[in-house]
Amino acid sequence: MIVHQILSGAGPVDAVTSQALVYRDLFSAWGFGGHDYAVSIDPRIAARVRPFKSFDPRPDDVLVIHYSAYAPKLRSVLELGNPKLLVYHNVTPARWFWDYEPTIAVHCSLGRRQLPEFARGVSLAAGVSRFNAGELDAAGAARTAVIPILFTRPDAPAAPAPSGPPTILFVGRLTPHKRQDELIGAFSLYRRHRRPDARLVLVGEPLTPRYADSLVELADRLAPGAVTFRAGISRADLWACYQEASVFVCLSEHEGFCIPLLEAFHFGVPVIARPSGGVVEVAGDAAVITDDRDLALTAELIHLVVEDSELRAELARRGRERLSDYAADEVAAKLRAAVDDVAGLAGT
Amino acid sequence: MRPQDAVAAARAALADRRADGAYADDLEDWRIQPPERPSTDALLEWAIIEPDLDLVVSTRRLGAPISAVKRLLIHLIRQYTGQLASQQTRVNVHLMGRLGELDERLADLNLRVADLEDLGLHRRIGDLEDLGLHRWVADVEDLGLHRRVADEESDQR
Numbered sequence: 001m002i003v004h005q006i007l008s009g010a011g012p013v014d015a016v017t018s019q020a021l022v023y024r025d026l027f028s029a030w031g032f033g034g035h036d037y038a039v040s041i042d043p044r045i046a047a048r049v050r051p052f053k054s055f056d057p058r059p060d061d062v063l064v065i066h067y068s069a070y071a072p073k074l075r076s077v078l079e080l081g082n083p084k085l086l087v088y089h090n091v092t093p094a095r096w097f098w099d100y101e102p103t104i105a106v107h108c109s110l111g112r113r114q115l116p117e118f119a120r121g122v123s124l125a126a127g128v129s130r131f132n133a134g135e136l137d138a139a140g141a142a143r144t145a146v147i148p149i150l151f152t153r154p155d156a157p158a159a160p161a162p163s164g165p166p167t168i169l170f171v172g173r174l175t176p177h178k179r180q181d182e183l184i185g186a187f188s189l190y191r192r193h194r195r196p197d198a199r200l201v202l203v204g205e206p207l208t209p210r211y212a213d214s215l216v217e218l219a220d221r222l223a224p225g226a227v228t229f230r231a232g233i234s235r236a237d238l239w240a241c242y243q244e245a246s247v248f249v250c251l252s253e254h255e256g257f258c259i260p261l262l263e264a265f266h267f268g269v270p271v272i273a274r275p276s277g278g279v280v281e282v283a284g285d286a287a288v289i290t291d292d293r294d295l296a297l298t299a300e301l302i303h304l305v306v307e308d309s310e311l312r313a314e315l316a317r318r319g320r321e322r323l324s325d326y327a328a329d330e331v332a333a334k335l336r337a338a339v340d341d342v343a344g345l346a347g348t
Numbered sequence: 349m350r351p352q353d354a355v356a357a358a359r360a361a362l363a364d365r366r367a368d369g370a371y372a373d374d375l376e377d378w379r380i381q382p383p384e385r386p387s388t389d390a391l392l393e394w395a396i397i398e399p400d401l402d403l404v405v406s407t408r409r410l411g412a413p414i415s416a417v418k419r420l421l422i423h424l425i426r427q428y429t430g431q432l433a434s435q436q437t438r439v440n441v442h443l444m445g446r447l448g449e450l451d452e453r454l455a456d457l458n459l460r461v462a463d464l465e466d467l468g469l470h471r472r473i474g475d476l477e478d479l480g481l482h483r484w485v486a487d488v489e490d491l492g493l494h495r496r497v498a499d500e501e502s503d504q505r
Contacts, residue, residue: 099382176380185378193370214380222378288354295378296371300358304349311349318351 001343002061003027003034008071010038010049013205013232015259016068016089019128021048022150023064026332032339034061039073057082062343067091067118070111078121083342086122087147088132090256090277091115096177100211115139123342129257129278145341147334151262151326156236158268158316159243165197166306169245169269171238171260172252174206174229179251180215186251186298188222193296194303200227203241242267247305251298255279261287262326265319270305270312272298284325286318388447395440397433 005024010017020036027034036048037055052073057063063082065074068089077084091112097105116139119125125141127133133144168187172178180202187200200223206212212229219227230241242248248264250273257278264271271287273279283289288301305311349357365371386394404422406414422429 099385181378181380185375188378189371189373192373193365210383211380218378218380285351288351290355292355292359294362295375296366297355297358297362299371300362300365301354304354304358304361308349311351311354314349315351 001032001339002058003032003064003339004055004057004061005034005036005064005066006052006055006074006077007036007038007049007066008069008074009040009042010036010045011042012044014042016066017045017049019087019089019149020064020066022152023335024048026150026335030336039071062339064339065118065122067115068111070107070114072114075114075117078118084122084124085338085342086118086125086136086141088115088119088125088127088136090128090132090135092175092177092254096175096254097207100176101208104207124338126338127256130281131278132256145334145338147338148326148331149257149259149262150328150331150335151259151323152328153323154235154239154242154263154266156239156243156267158266161309161312162244162246165199166195166246166302167244168198168200168302169203169241169248169264170201170250171203171241171248171263172250172258173204174202174212174215174231176207176211177252177254178204179253180204181218182251182295182298183249184215184219184222184227186249186295186302187227189296189299190302191223191226193299195306198226201230201241201245202227203230203233203238205231238263239267242269245269247272247302249298249302250274250279252276252279258282262323265323268316268319270315271319272301272305282322284318284322286315286322288315388451391447392444395437395444397437397440399429399433 005020007016007020010020017038024036035050037052038049039052041049041051055077057080059081061082063077063080063084065077065084065086066089067074067086069091092108093112094105094109097108115135119136119139119141122141124143124145125133125136125139126145126147127136128147128149130146133146136144168183168190170178170180170183172180174180183202184200187198191198200219202215206215212231216229219229230237233241242263245264245267246269248260248269248271250258250261250271252258252274253276255277258273261271261273261279261282265286271283273283273287273289275289275291279287280289288305290297290301292298305315362371401419401422404415404418405411406418408414
């Protein structure tokens with residue numbers, strides 16, 4: 001079988017590209033041929049992804065379309081008669097971006113408006129979470145499925161409970177919907193009222209330099225010298241951040257899946273999170289979940305999780321259990337079933 | 349402690365701490381302030397695309413000939429750039445028109461709401477809802493009674 005993948009953009013640190021490359025490794029292991037194509041390609045990954053303008057499939061080739069952004073040039077793929085599987089990675093609603101980056105807001109808005117066209121134009125539409133699959137249903141997809149993110153376990157072990165001052169960690173792009181600003185606020189309260197020696201580590205690429213500057217300014221004002229921003233770090237450095245963390249706090253207001261939750265589970269780091277988007281289903285009962293907007297409550301929760309060893313141990317145990325639900329073999333089987341399903345529809 | 353009990357425990361601890369005077373911080377400016385939005389007047393001004401040819405210059409030393417070449421190139425492709433500017437201007441102007449209409453409608457609706465509030469009608473509607481009258485109306489519609497009444501009125505005429 002020939003399976004081609006189509007992406008709007010491909011880059012070396014892009015989560016969607018990483019997922020497509022993991023898919024490709026699986027396709028090769030299953031004996032499938034085919035190539036991966038993207039409209040825009042970062043030169044650092046040009047060896048593994050071909051330009052979309054060279055895309056010329058045969059009629060029976062299966063097409064896997066990864067959808068995560070406004071992609072007008074990919075519309076032409078929908079007109080092809082090939083069996084098609086859409087993998088929807090979610091598009092963040094525009095409302096968080098209008099005030100900061102209107103151009104990104106327009107792209108997000110168009111990306112969500114264009115979703116029904118893609119959802120209806122494929123043989124099977126799959127979300128990486130039930131939350132995403134729900135959006136595909138709402139967009140009018142005839143058939144939907146859930147193929148979770150193929151989570152590759154970090155090649156580093158969980159560390160023993162960190163000693164020294166508590167370290168709060170969040171990993172995710174510095175963007176308005178991830179609410180690093182509120183996390184800095186909650187952390188500042190925690191320092192003022194519980195642990196003046198605590199520190200916060202925020203790992204992630206900034207949406208724009210201007211937004212990153214705003215967060216740095218806020219951190220300098222509320223918790224001078226206690227917040228570390230890290231971007232462009234290696235996998236080994238990222239794993240070290242998890243190993244040194246006392247608690248992972250996610251106050252994000254929109255998440256299609258949230259891979260860092262699984263990474264925190266792998267390293268045995270207790271998680272506090274808001275129940276946004278796919279967070280609830282990914283975290284299950286392995287995280288402390290609250291939608292209370294009171295930052296003082298978040299500060300008290302951080303204190304509780306840091307200080308209560310029994311609670312930490314139970315969260316770590318549940319986190320390990322949770323990971324088994326995302327075992328690579330099971331997810332790979334779901335992907336295989338979806339591709340076989342779509343391929344079975346070829347010519348019908 | 350079990351994870352499912354953590355939020356309640358934290359809430360209780362917070363209440364105790366607040367009773368002792370903690371967490372009284374003023375959180376007024378604890379969030380990032382978005383950049384100021386451009387005014388409607390500024391948007392209107394930007395809607396019409398009118399590039400200033402005088403701004404096309406070379407910043408190099410002795411760059412006058414380069415400036416002249418740049419302007420010549422722009423002159424040579426003015427049919428193309430003119431199309432670009434007119435297409436973009438058309439979109440901008442229509443968008444500003446829609447925005448103006450929405451602004452006016454919103455102002456009009458706000459005025460009507462204010463009038464209703466002055467008359468106290470919103471309270472009366474609230475009273476009717478409290479009495480469950482809106483449900484009775486819905487029941488009548490479900491039973492099709494309103495159509496029967498309309499039919500009988502039609503027959504009588």
